[in-house]
Amino acid sequence: MDEKKERIIVAAKELIAQFGFKKTTMDEIATKARMGKSTMYYYFKNKEDIFAEIVRIDSDIFHQKLNEAIQVANSPQDKIMQYVRTRMLHLKELSNYYKTLTHEYLDHYFFIEQVREEFYNFENSILSDLINAGIEQKLFAPCDVDVVVRMITIAIKGLEYSSFTQKEQDLERDSKQMIDIIFKGIEVRA
Template identity: 35%
Template sequence: MDELKDLILDKAKDRFDRFGFKKTTMDEISRDCKISKKTIYEQFKDKEDLFICLFIRESRKAREIIFARMGEIIDPLDKLIQLVKTATSYFNEDNFLTRLLKSNDDLFSPFLIMKYRCIAEEEVISIIADIISEGKKQGKLRDVDEKVTAYAGLKLFQAFSYMQTMEFCKEKEAQGYYTDVLVDFLVNAIIKK
């Protein structure tokens, strides 16, 4: 991505994070960038396109951060366990992507329609499915449908992280108790016995 596009996305991110999608205008973003609105429209079709590009960029950054924190892990089961632990830790941090995904108000609703959320989830499901497939090839994981299992794992992960609907005990959460429960559940569901 070029410097101009990154500048626009950075300034838009600050605006969206502070005021939400609805209350942010392209005029404000152009003023923050110190460029004309026309220049922004040369890079992005409209405000929603800008927001979608920002979401995709932030999702890719999150994936890079998570995998960098994990390090190189060869064993597929260990890789899945570390992926869940690292991703849970990341999504418990206070960052733009987490705030966006946790948002219960309508500030970001134009983007959070199913079509775009599915695009982001499909990427994650594919990564998890590849790890499961490798584990099956090595004889370490049960013969399960990788895509369906990856989808179920992602939905469970979401329920234990940014889409939590149940109140967790803060002390247990800080100790990683709920992450351990999730990992134990997932491992026992797919490990070959």
């Protein structure tokens, strides 16, 4: 029954969002999902497995949003701009959602690391493709694509950091300004 699995996920998601992973007990999830505790063990191996599934779902949605964003835009520049913009906005939303977990991240949950790794590869591949497309279309100067991608991701890291203390609006403005500088540079043009 997939509907049962869904109920567990929904209940767990709400509780975890409110209280964090550790503070949410299997009994609470079971009660909220209106079923016996051991029933959940028929659908999930253990507590971590439930959380892993929740993270996986969110991660899928996030990937999808990013893919949509670059499909909507036209030029490589626009695609990169929209990618970064969407990434920042939705990540802030997600991190806001998972705020109760921030502390628990310290305790190494393997699948967090795994999701991070997956996302790193995803992002790298998208950005590489966009930079390469830009070079082919003679929009970007021929350059070491890996280096450029790396610098963009480092810049994104900086944006991410500054986003902790920032409202959504400023974050979007900063993202645009950063990408703009990476595109055009600040030196005078010949």
